[in-house]
Amino acid sequence: MSGSAATPTSGPQEGTAFASTQWSLVLETRSDSANRRTALEGLCRAYWLPIYGYLRRRGHAPPDAEDLTQGFFLYLLEGDFLDRPDPAKGRFRGYLIGALKHFLAGESRHASAQKRGGGAQFIDWASLDAEREFLAQDQSQQDPSAAYETSWALTVMSNALRRLEAEQAAAGRARQFGVLKGYLSTTPTRGEYDDAALALGTTRATVAVWIFRLNRRYAELVRLEVAASLQDPAEVKNEMRHLLQALRG
Amino acid sequence: MSPAASTCPRCRRSTHSPFGVGGLCLRCAGVRALAIDLEDSVEPSLDVPVPEVSAAPAGLPARIGPYEVIDELGRGGMARVFCARQPRLDRLVALKVLAGGPANEALEQRFLREIQTVARLRHPHIVAIHDSGRADGYVYFAMDYIEGGDLAHRLREQPPAPREIAALLEKTARALAYAHAEGVIHRDLKPSNILLDGEEPRLADFGLAAQIEAGGDLTMVSAIIGTPHYLAPEAVRGGSAALSPASDQYALGVILYEALAGRTPFAGASAAELPALLSHAEPPALRLLAPATPRDLETICLQCLEREPTRRYRGMAEFADDLARFLAGVEIVARPPGLGERFRRFARRHRTALAATSAATLTLTAGIVTSTTLAVRATRAEKRAAREAAAATAVVNFLQDDLLAQAGPEQQSDPDIRLRTVLDRASRSIGQRFVGQPDVEAPIREVLGVTYTSVGQYPVAREHLERALVLARQLYGPDDFRTLRIDNELASILVYTRKLPEAEAAKHRLFQLHRDRFGPDHRATLNTASDLAAVYNYQGKLKEAETLLRETIAREERVFGPNDPSTVNSRSILGVILTRRGRLQEAAAFVEETLRRARASLGDTHETTIVTLTSLAGIYGRLDQYHLAIPLLDEACQSGRKALGPEHPATLNAMNSLGVVYFRERRLDEAAALLGQVLETRRRTLEPDHPQTLNTSVTVAGLARERGQLDEAIQLATKVREVRLRLLGPTNADTARITDFLGHCLADRGKLQEALLRHVEALAARREKLGPEHFETLESVRTVAACRLQLGEAAAAEALLREALPHADQAQPGTWQTALARCQLGAALVRLGRAPEGRILVQENAALVRKNQEKIPALGRARILREVGAYAAEAESAR
Incomplete structure (x- = not known):
């Protein structure tokens, strides 16, 4: 199982891992529309990890957490839950955790039925190393809700990063990206500029420009990813501040 | 299943990365990305302080002010350029640093002040300046870092096709038009200052290189900084003061030429050889060097390379528009x-x-x-x-x-x-x-x-x-x-040739034709309007001249702008007309304002400025304020010699005017030295028969007469008269003037009969051409009368004066001139034996002349008082 997550471009989730669909689109489309289901599926596939993490923090064992995640998404997609009025609807992040809590409250009653999920496999667990990704993020001192927020923020970052890598690869800069991606999180030191310049056969100044551009593009993609999870684009800055807080926390 | 996450050296937590290689920490990257977007400062937001690590290679400063130096990009005589990072904004900049050496406080202040001006510029094709300052012993400014190299590199590696370069320079010209409108001149355009951001040009280094140097010889400065080959001729002659929007345009023309031909117009010439080439030679024909050059593009290029700034495009916008026309395949405005x-x-x-x-x-x-x-x-x-x-x-x-x-x-x-x-x-x-x-x-x-x-x-x-x-x-x-x-x-x-009625009819017809054919605001129409106004001026139709010129100026100010050389020139002419209308104070104020505009928009050493200086000095001269006129003319002469060359017509005019002022001030030796020089130069550079050469000859002759060098005066005047008779005809006013002058010289020499012939000839010409009431005709009458009296022809003098006096009373009543004529009549009567009547006339009018002697031009005053004194003495002795 290990390794598949490290090369996301080759995984079966390719293309659906990015929040290329908009939460606002889901809300605006009629409930019986096939478009809505497709859009919502895209979003759910992109944000399975915070749900899984929340469930694990609540004490569910990995197989149970997988089943519940699966069942929750089916509940969302097939029920009329989405059409009920909900003040948290403006943000996909808030909406999803609210819906999950609602789902879990009813779960004890419908446990067996929901657990099987009608047999449909919405998330392809076989291609994911869910537990490994959970552990990579997990902070044992966090309560389930705080863990959900941190995981959500990191998932946003991760989705944007996958998109950046795909873009770079498409532009024929996979090698550059491989050498330089580390500098998305830290500024190179003297020796590192020299090493990178040597490895890529260019000058220090050019390395500096590439890193600069990579950082800028990544920031843009993060903003797009955040915007995709909101009903009102004007809320982007607030949501970004929230995520910044979650990451620092 | 063990956690694959490693620990981030920065936040000391799990790297949280599914890409668990390459040192990427998703948390830190996320914080950074969000901060960039939230425009927060990046570094302080990180949880753990990072040890100061220099990014700069050995030999470079690690930091300059708030910037981390990454690499050195270039180095010139005046400055070094670094690629640097501003951590607080996570921004990459090009950092230009004034090259070391002992700090020069004044130089640094000027450098920083200039940057303030340039930093105002915000244009998609101008490299923005973000910041400037002084820190860690450096004076620096930070601008956009542009990665794509510059035009110089591009021209070497992969010369663009003509259309490509036209498109590139159109954008560049638009950026410059914007800068010029903001009052900023680039001063140092060359291919290496046009950076390339992909295919987009970005102009860098506005005004800076030239500003660093404290005026003086730009050719040498350029030789130090790089190359003088992009300097406009006026800048080569006149130094940094002559730099203007038009010199920027010239530089862009050189760049266009170079891009098309693969070399600058005078490539190969040294800095020392360049000034001579720029003032005498034409660049090799572009299409000989680069036969593929489209003709229209060559025409556009040559228009920018015009030696005279006024013959170039009127502004960068016009240049850009013409390039756009060329690109669109429509007819360009520039004419070969x-x-x-x-x-x-x-x-x-x-x-x-x-x-x-x-x-x-x-x-x-x-x-x-x-x-x-x-x-x-x-x-x-x-x-x-x-x-x-x-x-x-x-x-x-x-x-x-x-x-x-x-x-x-x-x-x-x-x-x-x-x-x-x-x-x-x-x-x-x-x-x-x-x-x-x-x-x-x-x-x-x-x-x-x-x-x-x-x-x-x-x-x-x-x-x-x-x-x-x-x-x-x-x-x-x-x-x-x-x-x-x-x-x-x-x-x-x-x-x-001063055939004025015919000239007026012709210019009037042409003015109307141009107006109907090209519209009232076309440059050709406005030029004919100015010509017509000048003819009105020569005709003495000063009111018509003023009206027409004011209308023309209003149009020029609207169409070309208040500071266009054409507008400024027309204003100078109007100044002359106001002077002639006797509104000297108004004329002075008007031309003073014109001069201010010329200085501000064209610079102190622009030809139009020099011409305006000279015409303002002329007005001060008319106001007898020689103390004001002389410094202006001194400046005009010096600037002219330096910026236009000692043989340029505008320089010579200024020198000539200064010589005339010296003459009037009776500083005769200085006048003789200066005017002699002007005459020699005009003879050599014009033709001996050229009207301007002749005008100077006349002044020099007058000077010779004043200094008692009568033979020289007679010789010069005789020559001038011959030429004018031949070229202008016997009745021309200028011909009459020199004939009259020759008569005076001959009289001084004692050749009274010959003198009389000349004076009579002049009088006849003036009567015919100017009419009996013109002040020059009346002056001729007095001259002939005096001459006849000296020759003992009193009866002829009387007849002449009796005929002329009614005209004099009409044109110049109560003046010293008319009094002098009456005095002469009195003297004639005394000679003819009608002493009492004559004596009274002489006495009364001699008193009038003496009373008004302040109004007699200084030059002739002594002579006239002597003449009057002689009549008075004769009348007294006849008692």
Whole structure:
């Protein structure tokens, strides 16, 4: 199982891992529309990890957490839950955790039925190393809700990063990206500029420009990813501040 | 299943990365990305302080102010450029740092002040300056870091196609138009200052390089910084003060030329050789070096490279518009220099170069004329290109075989050959050669006519132009611009020869024609309006001149802007007219304002500024405020010598005016030295017969008379009179003036009979041309009367004066002039034995003259008082 997550471009989730669909689109489309289901599926596939993490923090064992995640998404997609009025609807992040809590409250009653999920496999667990990704993020001192927020923020970052890598690869800069991606999180030191310049056969100044551009593009993609999870684009800055807080926390 | 996450050295937590290689920490990357977008500062938001690690290689400063130095990008004489990072904004910048050496406080202050100005500029094609300051012993400014290299590199590696470079420079010109509108001149345009951001040009280094240097010889500064080859001729001559939007345009023209031809116009010349080349030589024809150059693009390029700033595009926007027209495939506005202009240029070179230079220069010149003329002819209408090219070839052959070839190897033994001689030979050889080829004959005649005009040979000029006009009317129709150009040249000759009523009719007709044909705001229309106003001025129709000129100025200010050289020139002329209308204070104020505008928009050493200085000094002179006039003329002379050259007409005019002021101030030695120099230069650079040469000769003759050098005065005056009789005719006012002056000199010499002849001749001319009431006619009357009295012809004097006095009472009642005439009449009567009547006339009027002696021009005052004293004494003794 290990390794598949490290090369996301080759995984079966390719293309659906990015929040290329908009939460606002889901809300605006009629409930019986096939478009809505497709859009919502895209979003759910992109944000399975915070749900899984929340469930694990609540004490569910990995197989149970997988089943519940699966069942929750089916509940969302097939029920009329989405059409009920909900003040948290403006943000996909808030909406999803609210819906999950609602789902879990009813779960004890419908446990067996929901657990099987009608047999449909919405998330392809076989291609994911869910537990490994959970552990990579997990902070044992966090309560389930705080863990959900941190995981959500990191998932946003991760989705944007996958998109950046795909873009770079498409532009024929996979090698550059491989050498330089580390500098998305830290500024190179003297020796590192020299090493990178040597490895890529260019000058220090050019390395500096590439890193600069990579950082800028990544920031843009993060903003797009955040915007995709909101009903009102004007809320982007607030949501970004929230995520910044979650990451620092 | 073990956690794959490693620990981030920065936040000391799990890297949280599914990409668990390459040192990426998703948390830190996320914080950074969010902070960039939230425009937070990046570094302080990280949880763990990072140890200071220098990113700079050894030998470079680690930090300059708030910037981390990453690499050195370049190094020049004045500055070093670093690639640097501003951690707080996670921004990459190019950091330009004033090169080391002991800090020069004043220099640094100026550098920083200049940056403040430039930092205001915000334009997509200008590299933005973000910040400047002084820190860690460096004076620096930070600007956008542009990665794509610069145009210099591009020209070396992969020269762009003509259309590409046109598109690139159109954008650059628009950026400069914006900067100029903001009052910022680039001053140091060259390919390495046009950075390339992909295909987009981004202008860098505004105003800075030149500003660092404290004025003075730009050629040498450029030689230190890089190359002087992009400097405009006026900047090479006039130093940094002569830099203007027009010099930026010239530099862009050089860049266009270089991009097309692969070399700058005078590549290979050293900094020391360049000034001479810029003032005498034309760049090699572009299409010889780069035959693929589109003709229109060559025309656009040449327009920018005009030696005279006023002949370039009026602004960067016009230049950009013409490039856009070229790119869109529509007709451009720039006109290839007409054959006439080409030849004028040849003539200009000829005057100074022909006498001294070798045949090689002329062979080269001939080559230039050939290629450009061919290009010119064919551009006009592609359809007729072949036919016109054939005609052009015939024209060029004529010019080469009959004109230029005369200065070829076999004529080398005659280094003093004059343009006039060459023209005369060419003229004679036209004969009947071009019968049946009007399209060849017309341009040749025009060229010869225009060139003869430029050397002041009006009668023969007129012959050629009249023939050209007949042909042009048949060929192109009466109101085609080519026909009108010849027509206008002929009308100008009428002005130059002071055939004023005819000139007025002609200029008036042309003004109306231009207005109807091109509209009231067209430059050609406004130029004819100014010409017409000048004719009104010469005619003494000052009111009409003022009205027309004010309307013209209003249009020029609206169409070209208040500071356009045309506008400023028209304002100068209006100043002259106001002066002549006696509104001296108003004229002074008006021209003072004109001068301020000229200084502000064109610079202290622009030709128009120098002309304006001279005309303001003229007004002060009329106000007898020589103490104000002299410093202005001193400045005009100095700036002119430096910026335009000691032989430039504007410089010579200023020197001439200063000489005249010295003369009036009776600083005769200084006047003689200066005017002698002007005369010598005009004789050499113009023709001996040129009106301006003659004017200076007249002043020098007057000076000689004043210094008692009568033979020299008589000799000079006789020569001038001969020329004017020949060129202007006997009744011309200028001819009359010199005839009159010659009479005075002869009288001083004691040759009274000869003097009388001259004075009578002048009087007759003035009566006919100016009428009996004109002040010059009345002056002639007094002169003749005095002369006759001296010769003992009292009866003739009486008759003359009795006839003239009613006119004098009409035109100059109660003045010293009329009093003097009455005094003369009295003296005549005394001689004729009618003493009491005569005595009373003499006594009363002598008293009047003495009372008004302050109003007599200083120069003649003593003489007149002596004359009056003699009459009074004679009347007394007859008692």
